[in-house]
Amino acid sequence: MADLVLLEDLQQSLLRRDRVFRDRTDLIAESDEWLISHFRLPRAILLDLCQQFSQLLERLTKRTSAVPVHTQVLSTIGFLATGTFQREIGDRSGISQPTVSRIMPHVLHEIISITSQYITFPNTAAERTKIMTDFYNIAGFLSVIGAVDCTHDDLKAPTVDEFAFVNRKGYHSINMQNSIVELRLQQSAAGEGWLIGDLGYALKSWLMTPVANPVSQKELNYNRAHERTRSTVERAIGLLKARWLCLSGRGGIFQYKPDKVKGEGFSGTQGTENLLFRNSRWLLHHDIKDEAHVV
Numbered sequence: 001m002a003d004l005v006l007l008e009d010l011q012q013s014l015l016r017r018d019r020v021f022r023d024r025t026d027l028i029a030e031s032d033e034w035l036i037s038h039f040r041l042p043r044a045i046l047l048d049l050c051q052q053f054s055q056l057l058e059r060l061t062k063r064t065s066a067v068p069v070h071t072q073v074l075s076t077i078g079f080l081a082t083g084t085f086q087r088e089i090g091d092r093s094g095i096s097q098p099t100v101s102r103i104m105p106h107v108l109h110e111i112i113s114i115t116s117q118y119i120t121f122p123n124t125a126a127e128r129t130k131i132m133t134d135f136y137n138i139a140g141f142l143s144v145i146g147a148v149d150c151t152h153d154d155l156k157a158p159t160v161d162e163f164a165f166v167n168r169k170g171y172h173s174i175n176m177q178n179s180i181v182e183l184r185l186q187q188s189a190a191g192e193g194w195l196i197g198d199l200g201y202a203l204k205s206w207l208m209t210p211v212a213n214p215v216s217q218k219e220l221n222y223n224r225a226h227e228r229t230r231s232t233v234e235r236a237i238g239l240l241k242a243r244w245l246c247l248s249g250r251g252g253i254f255q256y257k258p259d260k261v262k263g264e265g266f267s268g269t270q271g272t273e274n275l276l277f278r279n280s281r282w283l284l285h286h287d288i289k290d291e292a293h294v295v
Contacts, residue, residue, distance in 0.1 A: 027093065028070045039074055040081045040243050049073050053110040057103075067095055067103060075100055076107035083246035122146075128193050139228040144208075145193035147233035148201070151176050153247050196230045 027035070028050075032042040039046065050070045057069045075093045079086065079100070086100040093100075122128045128145055135144035152173035158165055165172045194206045203209050210226050211219045241248040 027074050038081065039077045041077060046070070046073065046077075049111075052114065053107065056110060057106060067099060071095065072103045072107050076104045076111075079104065080244050080246050083244075083248070132193055135229055135232075138232070139225040141196070141225045141229040143193045144196055144229060146195045147230045148195050148197045148207070149230075149233040149237060150200070151237045151241070151247075196226060198230065 027038075028043060028046060035041065035043055035046065041049075047070075050073050053073060054069045057072050058066070071093050075089050075095065078092065079089050082089075085097075086104075087097040090097045090100045122131055122145055131145050132143055135141060152167055152175055154171065154173050155165065157172045162172075165174060167173045194208050196208045199209055199212060201207055201209055208226065210223045214220045214223050
């Protein structure tokens with residue numbers, strides 16, 4: 001009987017594995033250039049985010065080996081920046097893939113919670129006048145307060161309503177657009193100004209679209225001015241997808257359900273992009289003057 005007990009103990013010890021903690025690289029100690037190339041944000045902004053989110057993120061666990069706040073923040077932003085698999089992000093940060101999966105929703109929630117500080121609608125007369133002047137200087141188009149467009153983000157084929165997410169090019173994606181803008185403008189939030197959009201939008205009292213079949217010189221001139229002015233939103237979307245590869249598909253398509261892609265992925269990148277625009281001198285080498293007024 002003693003021999004059987006000993007054999008059982010040996011078997012259990014073989015099955016039992018000691019918990020292994022990976023070495024966590026202190027990525028925040030790297031240079032600004034390196035941080036921007038991997039996480040799109042300089043150290044000052046990353047540290048500010050860590051400070052803002054520390055109260056919540058430090059409460060996630062009371063374990064002695066808790067994931068540091070800066071590792072949580074950098075891992076999440078690294079995912080947005082590269083669009084790569086969570087396992088690769090974890091290998092870079094020194095944490096496991098399940099840990100990356102666990103911390104990301106919390107960090108994204110915090111990023112989204114502060115977006116209202118950086119994504120705002122021009123509510124005052126002074127703000128609208130400044131924006132209208134900037135747009136007028138592009139091609140002489142009067143009273144424009146913003147340009148609208150939509151963009152498609154690639155995603156894994158969903159298990160529910162799969163066909164509804166197949167776009168005209170034959171692959172799966174989700175259409176991203178802020179529907180709150182229309183509601184605000186219907187409530188006259190724009191004052192005397194209007195938005196401009198392409199022919200995919202219906203003409204509204206607050207939304208100017210191109211003339212569908214221009215004939216006269218005035219119509220042709222109008223369409224040329226409209227196209228040049230509206231191109232600001234196309235460049236802004238291009239810059240957004242170039243900086244945050246999770247949106248472009250170049251780093252890999254989203255492996256999540258459509259509502260999570262739209263709610264966390266797109267909103268998270270919008271928040272970080274506008275935070276970067278408002279705070280970082282590192283954007284000076286980009287031509288972003290017109291993109292400040294995209295809604």
